[in-house]
Amino acid sequence: MAKILVADGMDRNAAKELTNMGHELVIEHLDVPELKRELGNYDVIIVRSATKIRKEVIDAVAGSNLKLIIRAGVGLDNIDVSYAREKGIAVENTPKASSASVAELTIAHMFSLARFLYISNVTMRDGMWYKKAYKGIELSGKTLGLIGFGRIAIEVAKRASVLGMKVIYTDIITKDGYDEFSCVTKEELIKTSDFISLHIPFIKEVGPVLSENEFNMMKDGVYIVNCARGGVVDEEALIKALDSGKVAGAAIDVFEEEPTKNKKLFTHEKVSLTPHIGASTKEAQARIGLEIIDKVKEYF
Numbered sequence: 001m002a003k004i005l006v007a008d009g010m011d012r013n014a015a016k017e018l019t020n021m022g023h024e025l026v027i028e029h030l031d032v033p034e035l036k037r038e039l040g041n042y043d044v045i046i047v048r049s050a051t052k053i054r055k056e057v058i059d060a061v062a063g064s065n066l067k068l069i070i071r072a073g074v075g076l077d078n079i080d081v082s083y084a085r086e087k088g089i090a091v092e093n094t095p096k097a098s099s100a101s102v103a104e105l106t107i108a109h110m111f112s113l114a115r116f117l118y119i120s121n122v123t124m125r126d127g128m129w130y131k132k133a134y135k136g137i138e139l140s141g142k143t144l145g146l147i148g149f150g151r152i153a154i155e156v157a158k159r160a161s162v163l164g165m166k167v168i169y170t171d172i173i174t175k176d177g178y179d180e181f182s183c184v185t186k187e188e189l190i191k192t193s194d195f196i197s198l199h200i201p202f203i204k205e206v207g208p209v210l211s212e213n214e215f216n217m218m219k220d221g222v223y224i225v226n227c228a229r230g231g232v233v234d235e236e237a238l239i240k241a242l243d244s245g246k247v248a249g250a251a252i253d254v255f256e257e258e259p260t261k262n263k264k265l266f267t268h269e270k271v272s273l274t275p276h277i278g279a280s281t282k283e284a285q286a287r288i289g290l291e292i293i294d295k296v297k298e299y300f
């Protein structure tokens, strides 16, 4: 049986099930010095995005009891994965569980931008009635360009096409079986999309895929949605493009630093914001819980 540290919370039913299976669960968020001191006493740690497991933590616990790191989610950018594996610690994630939830948030942000939902909720609370200022656009008939065409993007594409959008995508890997959507080059996507939504992992060595050069190539009045990772869009270049009017609006769930301290970005009147909640639905967390149970069963 395993001693498991649940560092960033998890679905209550899944936690109960792990306990019923005989595992010992401790539900507690630890900071880096505490992780370095205490993580070696556990067999497994389960994290979401808040806990970072970097080289210094891995070095402190290498050769201890710790056998498995489970990322309750998709992105592994908060864990030094290959270093952990080099040190004999397995790393697993739960990649399938949250795709529908992230796709729904993406679509919600597109509506929010198109119809000023995010800002009218603020100004009306201040007693304003800016009816004339909030002349929106329809999503129907617009071109949605998806950067990355994996699990989440495919769910976005299906929903967007039902709304009457033309969906195009670009990916570094050829994707078969999606003839209803057009695969294009990144450049063509950037030049022709009315909405651009990113669905790729953040890779430090690659850096942002939308920077000043890409913003300059876009249609005037384009909308940007980022429910992937903060680092995939250069925040300063985005602010510049919002200020110049090149970008009509941006919806952002993920930030270069979280919680974000980029005041220019989070107070911008053309930005629809959520605090990294793409996977934060009851359904996604329940499915993630089931995937976690399967992972623990594989190892213990």
Ligand SMILES: NC(=O)C1=CN([C@@H]2O[C@H](COP(=O)(O)OP(=O)(O)OC[C@H]3O[C@@H](n4cnc5c(N)ncnc54)[C@H](O)[C@@H]3O)[C@@H](O)[C@H]2O)C=CC1
Pocket: 073, 074, 075, 076, 095, 098, 099, 102, 147, 148, 149, 150, 151, 152, 153, 170, 171, 172, 173, 199, 200, 201, 202, 206, 209, 227, 228, 229, 253, 254, 276, 277, 278, 279, 280
């Ligand atoms: N906002 C949130 O709460 C959540 C965010 N995410 C983020 O969404 C990302 C995507 O998740 P999935 O769709 O499940 O992953 P996936 O692995 O199924 O799809 C990612 C796709 O992006 C492609 N790709 C990678 N780099 C690329 C590049 N530079 N240009 C074009 N294509 C590229 C890959 O070939 C792959 O097809 C995750 O890596 C994670 O960072 C995931 C879950 C929740």
Ligand SMILES: O=C(O)CCC(=O)C(=O)O
Pocket: 048, 049, 072, 073, 074, 075, 076, 098, 276, 278, 279, 280
């Ligand atoms: O677990 C979370 O809160 C974030 C989800 C996420 O970003 C992911 O699964 O990659």
